[in-house]
Amino acid sequence: xxxKEGIVLKEINFECFRCEKHNDNCEKTLNCCCKNCFxxxxxxxxxxxxxxxxxxxxxxxxxxxxxxxxxxxxxNTSSTxxxxxxxxxxxxxxxxxxxxxxxxxxxxxLDFVTGGDLFNGNVQRFTISAVTPVTCCLINTTKLSQLFSxxxxxxxxxxxxxxxxxxALLDKLVVLTQKYMPGRxxxxxxxxKNDIFKTNPFSVPLTRQDLADMxxxxxxxxxxxxxxxKSSNLIKTDGNTIEILNEEALQEISKNG
Amino acid sequence: xxxKEGIVLKEINFECFRCEKHNDNCEKTLNCCCKNCFxxxxxxxxxxxxxxxxxxxxxxxxxxxxxxxxxxxxxNTSSTxxxxxxxxxxxxxxxxxxxxxxxxxxxxxLDFVTGGDLFNGNVQRFTISAVTPVTCCLINTTKLSQLFSxxxxxxxxxxxxxxxxxxALLDKLVVLTQKYMPGRxxxxxxxxKNDIFKTNPFSVPLTRQDLADMxxxxxxxxxxxxxxxKSSNLIKTDGNTIEILNEEALQEISKNG
DNA sequence: GGATAATTGATATATATCAATAAATGCTGT
DNA sequence: ACAGCATTTATTGATATATATCAATTATCC
Numbered sequence: 107x108x109x110k111e112g113i114v115l116k117e118i119n120f121e122c123f124r125c126e127k128h129n130d131n132c133e134k135t136l137n138c139c140c141k142n143c144f145x146x147x148x149x150x151x152x153x154x155x156x157x158x159x160x161x162x163x164x165x166x167x168x169x170x171x172x173x174x175x176x177x178x179x180x181x182n183t184s185s186t187x188x189x190x191x192x193x194x195x196x197x198x199x200x201x202x203x204x205x206x207x208x209x210x211x212x213x214x215x216l217d218f219v220t221g222g223d224l225f226n227g228n229v230q231r232f233t234i235s236a237v238t239p240v241t242c243c244l245i246n247t248t249k250l251s252q253l254f255s256x257x258x259x260x261x262x263x264x265x266x267x268x269x270x271x272x273x274a275l276l277d278k279l280v281v282l283t284q285k286y287m288p289g290r291x292x293x294x295x296x297x298x299k300n301d302i303f304k305t306n307p308f309s310v311p312l313t314r315q316d317l318a319d320m321x322x323x324x325x326x327x328x329x330x331x332x333x334x335x336k337s338s339n340l341i342k343t344d345g346n347t348i349e350i351l352n353e354e355a356l357q358e359i360s361k362n363g
Numbered sequence: 364x365x366x367k368e369g370i371v372l373k374e375i376n377f378e379c380f381r382c383e384k385h386n387d388n389c390e391k392t393l394n395c396c397c398k399n400c401f402x403x404x405x406x407x408x409x410x411x412x413x414x415x416x417x418x419x420x421x422x423x424x425x426x427x428x429x430x431x432x433x434x435x436x437x438x439n440t441s442s443t444x445x446x447x448x449x450x451x452x453x454x455x456x457x458x459x460x461x462x463x464x465x466x467x468x469x470x471x472x473l474d475f476v477t478g479g480d481l482f483n484g485n486v487q488r489f490t491i492s493a494v495t496p497v498t499c500c501l502i503n504t505t506k507l508s509q510l511f512s513x514x515x516x517x518x519x520x521x522x523x524x525x526x527x528x529x530x531a532l533l534d535k536l537v538v539l540t541q542k543y544m545p546g547r548x549x550x551x552x553x554x555x556k557n558d559i560f561k562t563n564p565f566s567v568p569l570t571r572q573d574l575a576d577m578x579x580x581x582x583x584x585x586x587x588x589x590x591x592x593k594s595s596n597l598i599k600t601d602g603n604t605i606e607i608l609n610e611e612a613l614q615e616i617s618k619n620g
Numbered sequence: 621g622g623a624t625a626a627t628t629g630a631t632a633t634a635t636a637t638c639a640a641t642a643a644a645t646g647c648t649g650t
Numbered sequence: 651a652c653a654g655c656a657t658t659t660a661t662t663g664a665t666a667t668a669t670a671t672c673a674a675t676t677a678t679c680c
Contacts, residue, residue: 202537203620210533224526225519231530254518258511261518262482268525269481273488275532276467280459282540283579286634314660322540324636329661345644345660363460543668571626581670586627602626602678 151188151218151267154259163253168244172196172236174311179221179234186228187244189219194240195302195311199319200232209320210278212237212302220267225251238311282322285363290321291331292360295341299350307342307349408445408475408524411516419510425501429453429493431568436478436491443485444501446476451497452559452568456576457489466577467535469494469559477524482508495568539579542620547578548588549617552598556607564599564606 152160169192172178179185181201191213198211198219210232213219221230224247254261281293294317299306310317318328335341340356342349350356409417426449429435436442438458448470455468455476467489470476478487481504511518538550551574556563567574575585592598597613599606607613 200533200537203541206541208537208540210536221526225523226526231533251515251519254511254515256512258508258518261511261515261522262508265518265521265525266482268522268529269477269483272525272528272532275529275536276457276488279467279532279536279539280457280465282536283465284460284463313658325660326637326662327635333661570624582626583628583671584669590627 150216151220151263152260154257154263155253156257159253159257159260163245163249167246170242170244172240172242174236174238176240177233177235178240178242179219179230179232181230181233183230184228185221185230186247188221188224188247188250189213189234190243190245191215191217192241192243194242195237196234196240196242197237197312197316198232198234207319208282208322209316211274212297212320214302218267220264220271221247224268237316285360287321287323287327287331288334289360289363290323291317291328291335292356294321295335295348295350296353296356296360298348299353307347309347311346407473408477408520409517411514411520412510413514416510416514416517420502420506424503427499427501429497429499431493431495433497434490434492435497435499436476436487436489438487438490440487441485442478442487443504445478445481445504445507446470446491447500447502448472448474449498449500451499452494453491453497453499454494454569454573455489455491464576465539465579466573468531469554469577471559475524477521477528478504481525494573542617544578544580544584544588545591546617546620547580548574548585548592549613551578552592552605552607553610553613553617555605556610564604566604568603 152163155163170178172194178189178196179187193215196213197209198213199207199209202208213234219234221228228247250264281290285293297320298310299308302308303310312320314325314328318325321328323331332341332343335356336343338355340350340352340359342351409420412420427435429451435446435453436444450472453470454466455470456464456466459465470491476491478485485504507521538547542550554577555567556565559565560567569577571582571585575582578585580588589598589600592613593600595612597607597609597616599608
C-alpha cells in the first residue's frame with residue numbers, strides 16, 4: 107500500500123487479541139496496540155474515549171515507519187493528521203528565515219502533536235522529521251470533532267493539550283529572547299535530561315546543529331558554551347553522550363539568563 | 364460590588380430590550396449587549412451558541428471598566444475567566460526575566476483571550492493591562508465545558524481559537540529570534556496599521572517602551588530604527604501619530620529580516 | 621514646574637560570521 | 651571484515667557586527 111511517493115505503509119496482518127484491531131507483534135510488546143497505546147498514559151489525549159469511540163478514529167489510522175532524517179510532516183503543506191508517536195524520537199521545528207531552523211520541541215513515545223491549523227485550514231505550521239527510526243500513527247482529525255458531542259471530556263482534553271502547547275511556546279518565547287546563550291544551553295541540557303531521556307548520562311542522537319537550533323544560536327556558539335560548561339565541571343561529554351555533573355549550577359545559570 | 368481590591372464592578376440597571384439582559388446604554392449603541400457582541404463578528408468564539416446556551420454563560424458574566432495602566436489579568440495568578448473586550452485597547456504581555464516585558468498581542472473590541480491554563484489549573488501565563496480605558500467582560504470558564512456536549516461546533520470554535528493563538532506564537536517566535544531590528548520594527552508597524560487601527564495615519568496610545576517590548580528590543584534601539592525609517596521616507600511620525608508612507612518597502616524590510 | 625517619556629551620542633558586549641583544522645561517519649571495493 | 655577515501659560533523663581561533671548599556675539632553679505631560 108503506497109500512501110504517497112516514497113512512503114509505503116507496512117502491511118499489517120496480525121490480529122491483536124486485546125483490541126481486536128490489526129496490529130504487529132501486539133501480544134509480545136503489549137504497547138503496540140492502539141487502545142493500549144492511547145490509554146496507557148495519564149496525560150494521554152484520548153484517555154477519556156470509550157472503546158467504540160476509539161474504534162471510530164483508530165479505523166482510519168495509518169501506522170508508518172520513518173528512517174532517520176525523513177520528514178513526517180512538512181511545513182506549509184496541508185494535512186489533517188494528528189500525530190501520535192509510538193516509538194523513536196522526532197524533532198518539531200519551524201523552518202524560519204534564510205534557512206534557519208528553530209526546534210520547538212522533541213517528541214517521543216506517546217507524544218501527540220496536534221497541528222497548527224487544526225480545524226482551521228489544516229496547513230501545518232512546522233516540520234516534523236525523524237531523528238531516530240520513528241514509528242508513528244497518523245490519525246485523521248476529520249473524525250475528531252464528531253466525538254465532541256458524544257464525549258465532552260475528550261474536547262476538554264484536547265483543549266488542555268492546546269493550552270499546554272501554548273504555554274510551552276510562551277515559555278520558549280521568553281527563554282529564547284531574554285536569556286543569554288549559557289542560560290539557553292543550560293535549558294536545553296536540562297530539557298534533554300529531565301523531559302526527554304530521563305537518564306544521566308544520556309546519549310543524544312542529535313547533531314550540534316540540532317542542539318544549536320533548539321537553543322537559538324549557531325553551532326559554533328553552542329560548542330563554545332558546552333566547552334565552558336565542561337571546563338567548569340558542570341557537564342562531561344563524550345561524543346554524543348552527555349552527563350550532567352552539577353544540575354543545581356545549571357539551574358542557576360538558567361535562572362540568571 | 365467589589366471583586367477584589369481596587370476593582371469595583373459597575374452596577375448595571377439598564378434592561379436591554381433585545382437580549383433581555385442587564386446592560387448599559389444598549390439601545391443606543393446596539394453593540395453593548397452580550398448577544399450582539401458575541402454574535403456580531405465572524406471570527407467570534409461564541410457564534411455557534413444558541414440563545415439559551417449563551418444565557419448560561421452570560422449569566423455569571425462580569426462587565427468591568429479599567430483605567431489606562433490598570434491590570435486586568437495578572438500573570439501567575441489563578442483565574443477562570445475568558446476575557447472578551449467590549450471597548451478599548453489592552454496589551455497582553457509576559458513578564459519575563461530581569462523585569463523585561465514581552466508584549467505578545469494587543470487586544471481590542473470583540474477580541475477574546477482564553478487563558479494559558481484553560482482547564483489546566485487556570486494559572487494565567489501572561490499579564491493583561493489596559494492601554495486606553497477598557498471595558499471588558501469576564502466570562503467564567505467553568506461553564507464552558509458543559510456546553511461541549513450540547514454544541515460541538517462551539518468546542519471546535521474554541522479549539523480553532525487556540526490553534527490560531529498557537530500559530531501566532533510560533534510566528535512571533537520566528538520573527539523575534541530570526542529577524543534583525545529593522546525587520547521587527549517593520550512588523551510592529553504593519554501590525555499596528557493593518558491589524559489594530561486599520562487606518563493610516565494612526566494614533567498609537569502606546570509608549571516607545573511598549574513598542575520596543577512588542578519588537579523585543581530596547582526603547583533606544585526602537586527610536587533609532589524609527590528615525591532611520593523616517594529619514595528614508597518610509598514613515599512619518601508626529602508624537603504618537605504614525606503614518607506609513609511606503610508599505611511595500613516595510614514589507615520588504617520585514618521579509619529580509 | 622517637576623516628573624515622566626523621547627531622543628541622541630559614545631561605548632561596551634554578546635553573538636554571528638568567516639576560516640581553518642580535526643574528528644567522526646559513511647561508503648567503496650576488495 | 652577492513653583499509654582507504656570522501657563527506658559530513660565538531661572544534662577552535664580571529665574578526666566583524668548587531669544590539670544593549672550608559673549618559674546626557676530635550677521634549678512632553680499632568
